[in-house]
Amino acid sequence: MSPTATNGTNGANGAAAPPVQAPITGNEMLEAAHAARAKAISTLPDESFDWRITLEGKVIAITGANRGIGLGIAEVCLANSAKKVYSLDLLDPTEEFAALQKKFPNRLFYIQTDVTVESSIQNAVDTIVEESGAIHGMVANAGMTKHQPALDFSREQIDKLFNLNFYGVYFCCTIVAKKFIELGIKGSIVMTSSKVGDGPNRAAPSAPYGGTKAAVRNIAKTLGMEWAKYGIRVNTISPGFVKTAMTYYVETAPDWDLKMQYYGGMPRLALPQELGGAYAFLLSDCASYVSGIDIPVSGVVGAW
Numbered sequence: 488m489s490p491t492a493t494n495g496t497n498g499a500n501g502a503a504a505p506p507v508q509a510p511i512t513g514n515e516m517l518e519a520a521h522a523a524r525a526k527a528i529s530t531l532p533d534e535s536f537d538w539r540i541t542l543e544g545k546v547i548a549i550t551g552a553n554r555g556i557g558l559g560i561a562e563v564c565l566a567n568s569a570k571k572v573y574s575l576d577l578l579d580p581t582e583e584f585a586a587l588q589k590k591f592p593n594r595l596f597y598i599q600t601d602v603t604v605e606s607s608i609q610n611a612v613d614t615i616v617e618e619s620g621a622i623h624g625m626v627a628n629a630g631m632t633k634h635q636p637a638l639d640f641s642r643e644q645i646d647k648l649f650n651l652n653f654y655g656v657y658f659c660c661t662i663v664a665k666k667f668i669e670l671g672i673k674g675s676i677v678m679t680s681s682k683v684g685d686g687p688n689r690a691a692p693s694a695p696y697g698g699t700k701a702a703v704r705n706i707a708k709t710l711g712m713e714w715a716k717y718g719i720r721v722n723t724i725s726p727g728f729v730k731t732a733m734t735y736y737v738e739t740a741p742d743w744d745l746k747m748q749y750y751g752g753m754p755r756l757a758l759p760q761e762l763g764g765a766y767a768f769l770l771s772d773c774a775s776y777v778s779g780i781d782i783p784v785s786g787v788v789g790a791w
């Protein structure tokens with residue numbers, strides 16, 4: 488205690504004298520300023536938060552959500568009360584996309600976007616904020632693969648994979664992070680990596696694809712570290728085998744069931760929706776202390 492402070496002892500007339508506050512020291516002022524700043528950027532939810540895993544009130548962008556895994560994530564986000572979900576996709580919406588729009592009226596939208604072009608991503612993010620007043624989450628999911636032996640890959644083919652799977656993801660992250668910072672939003676970014684980011688896919692080899700997926704998993708940790716001070720969380724999800732256009736080769740392999748049996752893990756492909764819960768959690772405020780991690784959703788495949 489400072490020498491000027493008292494315990495509020497009795498005065499000359501016997502009445503209790505008001506306690507005299509110790510003058511605030513420079514250090515205390517600094518600590519108070521730090522505490523206020525930390526509170527402003529902390530991901531800690533408000534005191535009124537009820538700890539339900541919910542996306543209530545949240546506006547979420549998902550790249551490549553016109554079909555496949557992106558559309559599955561969109562469905563689970565909407566089922567978990569997301570206010571609006573925007574698909575940023577290159578192709579025209581599919582019938583499945585239209586059906587989901589019908590199921591969740593005025594909550595699922597499409598903005599034609601090429602995530603390999605920075606101005607296109609910027610336009611999409613600006614449009615979302617103009618229309619909805621905010622953006623709270625970005626799922627950088629659009630990606631492609633090419634299956635062939637490593638010795639056969641040309642530079643051009645590898646560039647194409649990195650252009651979408653790495654550069655596309657990278658600039659989705661930085662563009663939305665700048666928007667979160669500008670708007671003072673404690674946003675969440677989730678990238679779709681792959682179990683192939685850990686090692687080979689024995690069913691359909693693609694060394695450069697695995698490289699792109701390992702790369703996004705790596706940068707998520709650094710971005711999470713760099714942007715923690717802005718209250719932005721960055722994580723990845725690594726699917727195993729999911730039933731989409733990307734696993735076309737399954738249909739062409741008559742012995743697939745047998746292969747799956749001996750591959751290890753659950754002997755079936757996942758439905759895209761089965762990944763959605765992990766995304767919804769990471770996008771929600773319940774994940775307020777979760778950043779820089781990868782969640783494998785792979786039915787044990789690749790866990791060895």
Ligand SMILES: NC(=O)c1ccc[n+]([C@@H]2O[C@H](COP(=O)([O-])OP(=O)(O)OC[C@H]3O[C@@H](n4cnc5c(N)ncnc54)[C@H](O)[C@@H]3O)[C@@H](O)[C@H]2O)c1
Pocket residue numbers: 550551552553554555556557575576577578600601602603628629630631632651655679680681682725726727728729730731732733734
């Ligand atoms: N399917 C699997 O088994 C599997 C497993 C692990 C990881 N993944 C990853 O999941 C993600 C989604 O894969 P999927 O299986 O749903 O693939 P998909 O081909 O069914 O869907 C990809 C979507 O991305 C869109 N897209 C492509 N290029 C784009 C661009 N330049 N700009 C915007 N959108 C673009 C496509 O139009 C499509 O709607 C990918 O990153 C993929 O690598 C898939």
